[in-house]
Amino acid sequence: MSTQGPRYTPTEMLAKLVGFDTVSHQSNLALIAFVEDYLAAHGIAATRVPNAQGDKASLYATIGPNVDGGVVLSAHSDVVPTAHQSWSSDPFTLTQRGSRLYGRGSTDMKGFLACALALVPEFAAAGLTRPIHLAISYDEEVGCVGCQDMIKQMADGAIAPPRGVIVGEPTEMQLVIAHKGINGYDTTVTGKEAHSSQTQLGANAIMAAGALIGELQRLADRARETAPADCPFTPPYTSFSVGTIEGGHALNIIPGSCHFAWECRTLPGEDPAQYVQALDRFARETVLPRLQATAPDATIETVPRAGAVALAPETGPNAAADGVPPDRRGAAEALARDLTGSNHTEVVSYATEGGVFQTHGFSTVVMGPGNIREAHQPDEFIEADELERCVRVLRGLIA
Ligand SMILES: [Zn+2]
Structure with a gap:
């Protein structure tokens, strides 16, 4: 296979990638085109999966023969905004100070992508008998949106079934086998305005919202009480939070509407729909009849x-990865253990695209360079030796 294309060290490749301003609300097509050209120069065809507007795309590619038993290296191309943050150097110019490489996305998660891409010439020249697939998404930071169509295509036969997926979010190269799911909701109560002295004429949307939030607290308490005793997460149960609430105009006006945003962070294997259904039932049976007594149109x-989606552990006492075929469960974990020589596994409290891969039947783990502590921060950086460590581990895929 051709190896005449350009070569970059991991740091040089990271500088290239950081140079593309791929904050989630912007187009990522310049980065995607760069990667496409680079892969093409090494004889590797890639497939774009564009969004509906055509201003963003995911990209996947197969290095080596498209046969069973390969590995998917997964990264998102988007980064979080830098506006309202104070940076010591331009966030979109990779800047080395001491052992640290500063730039937006250096840790989350262009660092892993840079390592994978820097190894492409070696992968391409190695005569791989099993493939290495690259999967690059967009809009991860706004809720794992951009990977959906790409992963579906990959699962529907665009790639031969791989042994496993490594999502390269920053874990300092520790093997992460599970995370919770993040499920956000907007609840809107529409009642009826009236003078606050005339409660028989109005329907108080804020008081109704208060009742609903009370129900969320009851659901939270029950989730906490019923969580498994050996639950490895922090906190060790499904948690709930109401993040914003707004409604009303004045003390002497019964508010006609109220909106609140809430989330539950669910344990793997738990269906978040049960909580929405429970809230809906409470709304229908208890809260809405009270509103509709004076406002028939209340909603x-x-x-x-x-x-x-949560990433479920595929093996062990809390195994919950029902979407992964039984003969493939734990395959990604075994692969990562082989690559790192470590038996240690962890769970984390942030979420990744790993749950989406798993939902489509892929055995999946999270492992990448950098510390999540630096992600999304001003002066985000990655230690240069983290990149080196990641390259050493990924180079093991050649063997
Ligand atoms: Zn990330």
């Missing part, structure tokens, strides 16, 4: 936001 509506 309570809950709609989901984009979120992230």
